Amino acid sequence: MPTTAPTTPRDLTRDSDLVRAARRQDVGRTPVWFMRQAGRSLPEYRAVREGIPMLESCMRPELVTEITLQPVRRHGVDAAIFFSDIVVPLKAVGVDLDIVPGVGPVVAAPVRTRADLDRLPELTPDHVPYITDAVEQLTRELGPTPLIGFAGAPFTLASYLVEGGPSKNHERTKALMHGDPELWADLCARLAQISGAFLRVQASAGASAVQLFDSWVGALSRADYVAHVQRHSAAALAAVDDLDVPRIHFGVGTGELLDLMGEAGADVVGVDFRVSLSDATRRLGPSYAVQGNLDPALLFAPWPALERRVREIVEEGRQAPGHIFNLGHGVLPDVDPDVLTRVTALVHECSTRS
Numbered sequence: 001m002p003t004t005a006p007t008t009p010r011d012l013t014r015d016s017d018l019v020r021a022a023r024r025q026d027v028g029r030t031p032v033w034f035m036r037q038a039g040r041s042l043p044e045y046r047a048v049r050e051g052i053p054m055l056e057s058c059m060r061p062e063l064v065t066e067i068t069l070q071p072v073r074r075h076g077v078d079a080a081i082f083f084s085d086i087v088v089p090l091k092a093v094g095v096d097l098d099i100v101p102g103v104g105p106v107v108a109a110p111v112r113t114r115a116d117l118d119r120l121p122e123l124t125p126d127h128v129p130y131i132t133d134a135v136e137q138l139t140r141e142l143g144p145t146p147l148i149g150f151a152g153a154p155f156t157l158a159s160y161l162v163e164g165g166p167s168k169n170h171e172r173t174k175a176l177m178h179g180d181p182e183l184w185a186d187l188c189a190r191l192a193q194i195s196g197a198f199l200r201v202q203a204s205a206g207a208s209a210v211q212l213f214d215s216w217v218g219a220l221s222r223a224d225y226v227a228h229v230q231r232h233s234a235a236a237l238a239a240v241d242d243l244d245v246p247r248i249h250f251g252v253g254t255g256e257l258l259d260l261m262g263e264a265g266a267d268v269v270g271v272d273f274r275v276s277l278s279d280a281t282r283r284l285g286p287s288y289a290v291q292g293n294l295d296p297a298l299l300f301a302p303w304p305a306l307e308r309r310v311r312e313i314v315e316e317g318r319q320a321p322g323h324i325f326n327l328g329h330g331v332l333p334d335v336d337p338d339v340l341t342r343v344t345a346l347v348h349e350c351s352t353r354s
């Protein structure tokens with residue numbers, strides 16, 4: 001019987017457990033990956049990053065490829081997450097910012113006025129040729145293992161731009177949202193274009209799924225999310241509507257927003273460790289897969305306690321229409337990477353369907 005050779009990177013990953021779980025299809029076993037699986041927890045990461053600033057490393061396709069592959073080789077996870085950062089597209093369009101070790105993104109001139117917004121251009125693929133190169137190289141090397149592309153969501157990006165750096169209370173961001181809702185809406189619309197275009201570059205170059213990180217949106221009420229944020233996140237996700245890639249939508253402390261984040265255009269809703277997967281599934285209904293939700297701090301607990309919790313999460317995930325095992329937030333830098341390898345193997349072992 002004649003067979004047709006696969007022609008795109010996505011053809012090779014269509015039947016992967018990660019893509020199937022995201023689409024709420026049957027899987028052989030529960031797929032697992034970890035947010036921040038590439039990074040300081042790995043000695044091989046620290047070795048290749050030595051002396052190279054974070055943002056510069058994101059612009060070197062060879063290095064991005066190597067760093068993205070490191071946790072896949074080491075842990076045997078079911079997906080690679082593209083090595084980059086949510087502020088890379090902002091840097092690419094000319095925002096003067098840096099990622100300060102131990103602090104996070106710091107913006108030289110915060111965006112707070114109409115004139116500031118007017119200086120923030122839209123993103124085109126020509127701004128980020130190194131992203132296209134890295135994704136193409138990576139998907140060739142990954143073969144049947146899916147690559148997840150990502151971007152920051154408008155609210156989380158706006159918070160860094162308006163505050164000028166990391167913020168506990170997002171006070172200036174909320175002051176702008178409520179004090180000048182028109183400027184806020186225009187800023188978020190611009191950020192949605194930038195995020196959407198960044199997702200589209202990655203999906204067009206071969207990424208098999210995308211994740212929109214709205215890490216800090218749990219700081220908002222449902223009413224504010226609906227009035228000031230949801231449509232902008234929806235616009236970012238809609239940028240890949242026609243590309244046939246499942247969309248994951250994640251935030252921290254977003255238990256009260258899960259259904260609204262689903263409605264914004266997600267296939268999979270990320271759940272942090274504050275809400276059980278059973279409750280999350282009840283809140284979301286049958287139309288969404290879930291991703292999560294091991295507390296990253298539990299990776300420091302004695303193995304029997306950690307093992308019990310991992311097994312519980314896999315069991316709860318079986319009640320969902322689809323489940324991708326992950327942490328409730330990123331890997332902490334001091335974690336013993338062998339624990340992540342062991343958790344990966346345990347999730348696979350205890351979820352294998354006979």
Ligand SMILES: Cc1c2[nH]c(c1CCC(=O)O)Cc1[nH]c(c(CCC(=O)O)c1C)Cc1[nH]c(c(CCC(=O)O)c1C)Cc1[nH]c(c(C)c1CCC(=O)O)C2
Pocket residue numbers: 034035036037038039040054081082083084085086087099100101102103104105150213215330
């Ligand atoms: C809020 C946010 C940022 N960046 C990101 C988010 C959303 C996810 C989340 O909520 O954690 C997303 C991100 N940042 C990075 C990745 C890709 C790799 C992966 O997840 O494995 C991803 C998906 C690399 C990175 N981004 C950063 C690092 C550490 C830099 C280093 O190794 O020197 C990495 C590996 C820097 C960064 N960038 C940011 C922070 C808060 C920090 C940490 C600062 C620090 O503690 O030093 C902004």
